[in-house]
Amino acid sequence: MTIYSFYIFDRHCECIYVKQWHQRDRTFRPTSSSASTVDSPVALASDRHSSTSSKLQNEVHPSSRGGRLSVQDDAKLVFGVVFSLRNMVRKLSGPDDSFISYRTGSYKLHYYETATNLKFVLLTDVKMNNLKVVLHQIYVNLYVEFGEFFSIEHPGGEGVAVELFEMGLDSFIRTIQD
Amino acid sequence: MSATKAARVGEDVWKTRIDKVNAELVTLTYGSIVAQLCRDFEGDYLEVNKQLEKMGYNIGLRLIEDFLAKTNMGKCANFRETAETIAKVGFKVFLNITPTVANWTTDNKQFSLIFEENPLADFVELPDDGRAQNELWYSNMLCGVLRGTLEMVQMQVDAHFASDILRGNEVTEMRVTLVRIIDDELPPGED
Numbered sequence: 450m451t452i453y454s455f456y457i458f459d460r461h462c463e464c465i466y467v468k469q470w471h472q473r474d475r476t477f478r479p480t481s482s483s484a485s486t487v488d489s490p491v492a493l494a495s496d497r498h499s500s501t502s503s504k505l506q507n508e509v510h511p512s513s514r515g516g517r518l519s520v521q522d523d524a525k526l527v528f529g530v531v532f533s534l535r536n537m538v539r540k541l542s543g544p545d546d547s548f549i550s551y552r553t554g555s556y557k558l559h560y561y562e563t564a565t566n567l568k569f570v571l572l573t574d575v576k577m578n579n580l581k582v583v584l585h586q587i588y589v590n591l592y593v594e595f596g597e598f599f600s601i602e603h604p605g606g607e608g609v610a611v612e613l614f615e616m617g618l619d620s621f622i623r624t625i626q627d
Numbered sequence: 628m629s630a631t632k633a634a635r636v637g638e639d640v641w642k643t644r645i646d647k648v649n650a651e652l653v654t655l656t657y658g659s660i661v662a663q664l665c666r667d668f669e670g671d672y673l674e675v676n677k678q679l680e681k682m683g684y685n686i687g688l689r690l691i692e693d694f695l696a697k698t699n700m701g702k703c704a705n706f707r708e709t710a711e712t713i714a715k716v717g718f719k720v721f722l723n724i725t726p727t728v729a730n731w732t733t734d735n736k737q738f739s740l741i742f743e744e745n746p747l748a749d750f751v752e753l754p755d756d757g758r759a760q761n762e763l764w765y766s767n768m769l770c771g772v773l774r775g776t777l778e779m780v781q782m783q784v785d786a787h788f789a790s791d792i793l794r795g796n797e798v799t800e801m802r803v804t805l806v807r808i809i810d811d812e813l814p815p816g817e818d
Contacts, residue, residue: 565695565779589696589697589699593693593696
């Protein structure tokens with residue numbers, strides 16, 4: 450079981466936290482097969498959801514041709530996907546419904562949203578079980594305990610990157626991966 | 628969620644998941660905050676009300692996450708449910724009191740919280756300067772807390788005290804009005 454990356458988005462649509470595991474060299478084209486799973490599926494997904502802004506795609510495509518996306522571009526694409534999917538699900542089956550995860554051939558995206566519009570996203574390999582509960586636990590035990598009380602408006606998206614939160618997240622993720 | 632279920636959730640969370648502090652400590656701390664503000668603003672009670680509300684608002688913005696994490700509650704279906712949740716879960720969990728929800732308007736956008744007890748105001752007497760009785764809303768921080776928490780769950784409300792036992796009124800009553808539902812923010816470039 451492998452976990453690729455983790456994102457938190459706040460209610461202002463800002464990515465306030467990113468963590469990527471299994472980091473590979475970001476300046477060269479990925480050579481190992483697992484390397485392509487983090488970013489290329491996301492780029493693919495955004496093609497399909499053409500409702501995400503064209504401006505976003507324009508920004509992204511030149512860089513994706515060059516190989517790897519920056520962490521910020523990844524985050525923007527992930528946000529675009531979950532935002533569109535969430536809104537679509539709500540339109541299709543009512544405002545109380547929300548999507549839990551989706552998977553492609555090469556990765557699975559797990560999603561949890563709080564009533565305060567905080568969005569938690571985890572990208573894993575396809576064999577991973579549903580991690581909605583895990584995301585909820587990250588919210589309850591880590592974000593609320595350590596992250597939230599340091600900064601409310603998260604200026605510059607650095608707000609919750611607090612040492613205790615980092616440590617907690619790392620050890621927590623390790624328990625899932627085993 | 629029905630009122631009885633809200634009461635049960637509130638009771639349960641309060642019993643099992645809440646760290647408690649001495650109530651008198653809270654009362655005294657709050658009292659010294661208000662007293663200090665009255666000194667800082669040299670008896671300008673209207674300004675003190677405003678500052679208390681603002682402090683509460685900033686508490687509320689954070690408190691909502693703690694509330695959601697501890698109670699594990701989702702979105703309320705309507706404003707009536709919100710009111711029951713505030714009274715029977717929110718106030719119960721954080722202050723161990725359960726104000727009564729009353730006086731709904733017919734459009735279901737305005738209600739009152741009647742406080743039979745108010746731990747913030749225990750042992751309190753307002754200054755006897757002829758103005759505090761008419762101008763100071765001693766527990767005004769609670770209004771701000773409600774405004775802050777509800778804003779974070781997409782409800783803009785107006786909350787203010789309509790009467791206070793400290794002022795010699797018969798009951799302590801807070802009036803809460805739903806102003807509007809706040810739309811989701813759109814990411815830049817999509818609006």
